[in-house]
Amino acid sequence: MEILKIITISDLVTILNLTFGLLAIYFNEPNFIYIAVIFDALDGYVARKTKTVTEFGKELDSLSDIVSFGVATSYFLAKVSIFIAIIYCIAGSLRLARFNIVNSKDFIGLPIPAGSLFIIASLQLFKNPHIIIFLSLLVSYLMVSDIKFKKVRDLRVGLLVFISIILAILNHPEPIFIIILLYIGYSLYRRE
Template identity: 55%
Template sequence: MRIFKLITVSDYVTILNAVSGILAILLNNYHFIYLAVIFDALDGYVARKTQTVSEFGKELDSLADVISFSIAPAYFFYLKHGLILLPIIYSICGMLRLARFNIIKTNNFIGLPIPAAALCMITLISISDYTVLNSLFLLLVSFLMISDFEYKKYFKNEIIILILISLILAIMNFPYLLMILLIIYIISPIIELL
């Protein structure tokens, strides 16, 4: 089949992102979303290093992100709080964010990146049982994904290592460092404006 000629080594990493999102839902375990974030970061790195960046890979990446960072977090929010409308709003904003990302070329992200939004939701759900707080936060990240705020696309190596450590700690049920880093990232455009 010709489709296999389109798939590169980086696309297999992207598929692992999607598989992680699917497993999160099927096994009812949000920890797989943390893994999906790692694979999502790796696929772009692998594509650049192997010079296999392609339109096919870009589209595949967005489809994987819809599963892992749009639908899966919405599913866990629904399980936690039993609300339907808010997770739908979040998922739609996530899809709009991804669609816009595919057609805009910029040095920074326009709107909060969907992996960061997903991490915010999953991390907050894991540490907070307050429906009102979690709902307001979901609406905030939903708005930020479709906002015009600019978020940094690249980080220094020290920051990347800190993020990786925080993800590993979150997988080990200690998500507090990750939550602090996410809050700093969320408000970073406002800090820069001030």
Template identity: 35%
Template sequence: MKKHIPNLLTSLNLYSGCIACVMAFQGEYFWVVFFIILSAIFDFFDGFAARWLKAYSPIGKELDSLADMVSFGVAPSLMVFNYLSRYAADLTPLTVINPYIPYIAFILAVFSALRLAKFNVDERQTTSFIGLNTPSNALFWISFIYGIQGSEVLSPTIMGYLIIALIFVFSFLMIAEIPMFSLKTKGFGIKGNELRYLLIVFIVAATILLGILGITLGVLFYIAISIFSSVIKTDK
């Protein structure tokens, strides 16, 4: 019975991701955020359960990637698509192409698939990541889009250009040869987990101060300290 627990958690990840997709189609951003975060929780604990119960399986590995593709690839892409669609008419003077611009959002889904496929065959990524992992990418997008909705800091047109630029940047980060640490750990002591605890403290503090945009900053901080840590190790 226990060997099925990790796959059950992975299936719940997928189920939550499917609901997030429906919510994205309907423009219900709060529920997109809720269900993708729920998917991330299931994604964390399916791996934890597999290690704790020693219930590894080839099916579990493939199921995990398929679930992540929906929850952290398709669902956030749909959210970005929905947001860009609201302002597509004003993005460029070329009214003929404006309705098609929101489809750029699905580049994120394509590169999420490439990222997951690469992860499955890359034996270097057993305890850490090379490139931005898909849950972090998804958390960036859902917190960013939810956080900026209704914001008047930037015009919708400028925000649209910024989002399109970020789509290409984050797509590149998912397949880039950049070492990034994993939050998965074998113990809870300070030694060896310094970066993990630093990241957690930063996200908690940023979220208290800025609300959901604190998660956005947390992902950017995660990328920054991963790159900085990698450069330090290379120089030694």
């Protein structure tokens, strides 16, 4: 199977997610992770709109996610604790592996892009390493947990998250931190 014949427009968007995850590491710039999240959200939208949802695209998406939201996020987390960074990356990998074999209307465990947003915003907000370690362990646990997290496809929520990401890039991570915190809180509250 020739790769160039199976790559779709949505796969190219996924590759932009991967590219910005790598750029985050290469340039030591966490804001590139925020940009990777935008492309991660767009690839699914583009795939659905162009009717190009494929197994290849699903696998490529998970591989890109582990680079951008696992490895790149761990790179910044390692500045606080290498041990915690490794735990976070392993939890993210396990979360993505499970995602690829479970078919559910909700997410099982916190999605790694949300976990990454929360960690990167936390690193911007808090200088106390104990807070970062606690929040990272919490996110790691939530990613591998059996807690159901609602898939949100509401355009208004998407716009709110997009604006919050832009604000985080402009060094105002409070809104995205609060949005993810509310998402976690809501999911814990409605837990069955």
